[in-house]
Amino acid sequence: MTNVAFANGTEPASSTLTGPGLAGLMLMTPSIPDSAPDEVCPAAVQIAMTTSPKTMNNVRNLTAQYIHAAWQWPTVLKTIEILTLLALDEAIVASKILRSSYK
């Protein structure tokens, strides 16, 4: 027996094994509830998430588009990196010039 922490305090509990083949794996209960507490009635019951076929189609098309464009990603990333470094270097040079001009 061990103490398990819940949102409203600790309680003695024992670990539950999911099966002989998975010895050591524990079932865990979240200590902070993610739904309305039991002592109230919520205004709406949470229903299972549904997706329309049109949305699914759009997601599929976007995924395909992304995969086709994926080969360009290293170039895009490299360009962003170079531009960022250039901007930072420019800023450093500018600050150095400004500092020297004030001396």
Next chain:
Amino acid sequence: MKRYLPFVIVFGVALVTLGSGTMLYRAKRPQVKNIPESQSVSAKSDTLVHVRGKPDAPVTLEEFADFQCPPCGQFAPFAEELLREYDSRLRVVFRNFPLPVHEHAREAAMAAEAAGFQGKFWEMHDTLYREQSAWSKAPNARELFESYAGTLGLNLDQFKKDVDSDKARERVDSDHALGDSLGIKVTPTLFINNRPVEQQQKNPDGLRAAINAALEEKSKTGA
């Protein structure tokens, strides 16, 4: 400068994550507003609201409830206990907030209002909560409400007319509209002197502490 870039990126991502996490937390947390002075019971005619206890008590416990909600049913006897305990220092106000997820909640609220037209709101209120488990699962709850009206000695013909009347509907809708405007999402939602009771205070000790604090505040202000 290049060696600092990963740190800048990590810091930026962490900042964005923290910001969106905070926004999500704030969005998910129900925000119940205070009851505005114009809508408070003292500012209105008492015939429009259901008040139990001394009408000019210093502390008002206002409840937005649904007759089919089991936690509201559990709270009802405790509210009576509080009334006995605090005697003339507390009054309880009931507001209808039937939830659409409960099949007969709205009909029950209308039945309570109809009983109220014959001066028996609180008697019907108590009966509905006491018999909640019976009518909640009944296919035709209306018949049971009528039987309760008969038991309470109401004029049954009048009761039947009043249950479907616009007047009863308006009363239920007006309470519900007030609840919606305050951001109520669950029942029971409680207010003490127009201020919402926090979730962690919704227990016997928490409520007593909140009532005591309200009493103390009233005695300090001398109201």
